[in-house]
Amino acid sequence: MVRGRMDTDPQHDIDRGRGEVWWPAAQNPNIAAADVGVIIPALNEERSIGLVLDALPGFIERVVVVDNGSDDATAEVAKRHGAIVVSEPRKGYGSACLTGIDTLAEDPPDIVTFLDGDFSDDPSEIDRLLAPILAGDAELVIGSRAVGARQDGALLPQARFGNRLACVLIEQLHGYRFTDLGPFRAITWDTLQRLEMSDPDYGWTVEMQLKAARLGIASVEVPVSYTRRIGVSKVTGTVTGTVMAGYKILWTILREYWSSD
Numbered sequence: 729m730v731r732g733r734m735d736t737d738p739q740h741d742i743d744r745g746r747g748e749v750w751w752p753a754a755q756n757p758n759i760a761a762a763d764v765g766v767i768i769p770a771l772n773e774e775r776s777i778g779l780v781l782d783a784l785p786g787f788i789e790r791v792v793v794v795d796n797g798s799d800d801a802t803a804e805v806a807k808r809h810g811a812i813v814v815s816e817p818r819k820g821y822g823s824a825c826l827t828g829i830d831t832l833a834e835d836p837p838d839i840v841t842f843l844d845g846d847f848s849d850d851p852s853e854i855d856r857l858l859a860p861i862l863a864g865d866a867e868l869v870i871g872s873r874a875v876g877a878r879q880d881g882a883l884l885p886q887a888r889f890g891n892r893l894a895c896v897l898i899e900q901l902h903g904y905r906f907t908d909l910g911p912f913r914a915i916t917w918d919t920l921q922r923l924e925m926s927d928p929d930y931g932w933t934v935e936m937q938l939k940a941a942r943l944g945i946a947s948v949e950v951p952v953s954y955t956r957r958i959g960v961s962k963v964t965g966t967v968t969g970t971v972m973a974g975y976k977i978l979w980t981i982l983r984e985y986w987s988s989d
């Protein structure tokens with residue numbers, strides 16, 4: 729069982745490429761030398777974005793905050809806290825991520841990490857995401873909030889249910905085992921190019937995992953913690969966001985299955 733791995737040798741006997749959980753080793757000496765670019769889609773996150781940026785470890789040199797027309801001070805705060813801020817007029821989480829990738833493409837890093845701007849994830853845990861890649865065990869690492877420590881109320885019931893359903897379908901239809909579609913994730917630059925990501929909105933995270941399954945990309949999960957967000961939710965905390973995201977995610981999983989026959 730996945731959870732039993734806590735007690736075992738952290739890097740032993742991993743079923744690589746099938747979405748197995750990778751329990752981090754205590755130390756990874758390569759981490760500070762890693763060339764990592766971070767992409768943060770942010771919509772009206774002026775209260776949290778500075779905290780997110782300040783909590784990233786010092787070896788992360790490039791952080792792109794992609795603003796989708798915030799009407800608060802998100803862009804100013806992000807700049808003040810050292811981020812490269814780009815603005816993307818096309819609405820949607822996926823569009824923002826694509827613009828972040830275009831921005832990094834001018835001088836591609838070895839690894840890209842995606843992170844939300846609401847301070848639900850703990851940016852200091854980025855080393856957990858990077859470790860399996862630096863150890864050569866994975867090309868895609870998903871931070872799983874299902875396996876990690878969650879504060880009560882951090883992941884709303886509808887998000888928990890939707891994630892679980894999506895993960896069951898991915899395992900049944902596509903043969904890859906994930907426990908979450910969490911936003912905090914790392915991927916090598918070269919693998920990201922191979923995935924040819926295109927989803928402009930809520931299907932972004934699942935698209936990445938489905939394409940990784942189709943292409944046989946070595947993927948693992950690591951436990952990440954998750955706390956209640958600062959500020960107002962735009963997705964799972966709203967009825968429209970939940971319905972749209974649920975519909976889009978399930979449709980993306982089924983479409984990918986039917987088109988692979």
Ligand SMILES: Nc1nc2c(ncn2[C@@H]2O[C@H](COP(=O)(O)OP(=O)(O)O)[C@@H](O)[C@H]2O)c(=O)[nH]1
Nearest residue numbers: 769770771796820821824844845961962963964
């Ligand atoms: N750029 C951009 N970011 C978005 C959009 N919608 C949500 N976000 C960001 O995506 C992240 C996840 O959204 P959030 O409201 O926290 O959704 P929740 O986690 O389901 O409550 C946060 O960093 C938001 O600021 C969007 O349309 N464009």
Ligand SMILES: [Mg+2]
Nearest residue numbers: 844846848957
């Ligand atoms: Mg959130």
